[in-house]
Amino acid sequence: MSEVATEVELLGLGDDALIAAQRLAEWVSRAPTLEEDVALANIALDQLGAARMLLAAVGDEDELAYRRDDHQFRNCLLAELPLGPGRGDLDFGWTMSWLLMLSAAQLLRYTDLAGGSDEQAAAIGAKAVKESTYHLDHARQWMLRLGGGTEESQRRVQQGLDGLWPYGHELTEGIRDRWLAIVEPVLAEAGLKRPDDRWRPGGGRDGRHTEHLSYLLAEMQSLHRAHPGAQW
């Protein structure tokens, strides 16, 4: 990564966090236990907090969150994918595979920001790094439990991993080796198989998204677009 964080980088990271926050919020009131419900809501809140700092660093956060169309978003595809095998599905094993992949990448990106020469970006990175460390640890603990749990829990977490793995290439562009150094040991310890590297879907950073982002944005933006500036 370059010394000075560019606006494009900050926007990409901000969009990753914003879209991830919206995705994770789908778990609120539906998680397997009350404690997990609170945990996922808190992680979503952290993601939203990071998104607000990053988007405010490049422009007007509300304009950026609510007034852009799909093709103007710069999040990686992984962030927008459903948290289960199909649209509208919510699968916990799948979600933990997603969170492991995402939070390991965010931790590295934020660490790089924190060490960069742009003062504002460094402050945001230093703040977000601490929270990402918790997210990664949360995902890791669940990967170990689910991977080492029942046949069913292992099957489902592996299914999520297999389904999401291809999207990890776009997610980890430029940080792949460091990312693998975090993720691979978790998979090994959890007794999970590291999927093969085959197809590499991408394009999110250039504004080419899946249809899943359209549905997500429709839900996230509808109120603001119908009632601009609405507050409650």
Added chain:
Amino acid sequence: MTATRADAAAIAGAVPDPELRVVTIGELGIVRGAEQAEDGHVVVTITPTYSGCPAMDAIRDDIRSALAAAGYADVEVKTVLSPAWSTDMITESGWAALERTGIAAPGPSGTPTCPRCGHQGRPTPVLQISRYASTPCQSLWSCRSCLEPFNAIKKL
């Protein structure tokens, strides 16, 4: 009454945290300071505990009302991120107030001491039930000595 700069910082610092009412935002290390210009304009600087902390708006409002009540008409609340907030910024009196309400400190090893019975987790464990609790900055624990659940501030 003539108010001084130190007064403004003290008044802002004495505002109770909207979520953890037993401690002030000064004790939590959220208030970084206050500056008053010649023309009376006061700038209070605060820092968020967690970046997504939903209490920040309430904190800003509470600071403005507290200072308005003390005669400061022109108050601006500025948020800074650096240096990032950490649990080390909580003051001794802050920790004491938290502990009195049953919220434990993270403990040097990461395992808190039970605030109800003082049990330190050996040989009977103090178990972490969830690393997230009623606020983003707390985790949920269960003491296997007195069998009570309690919250602890997460090390950050």
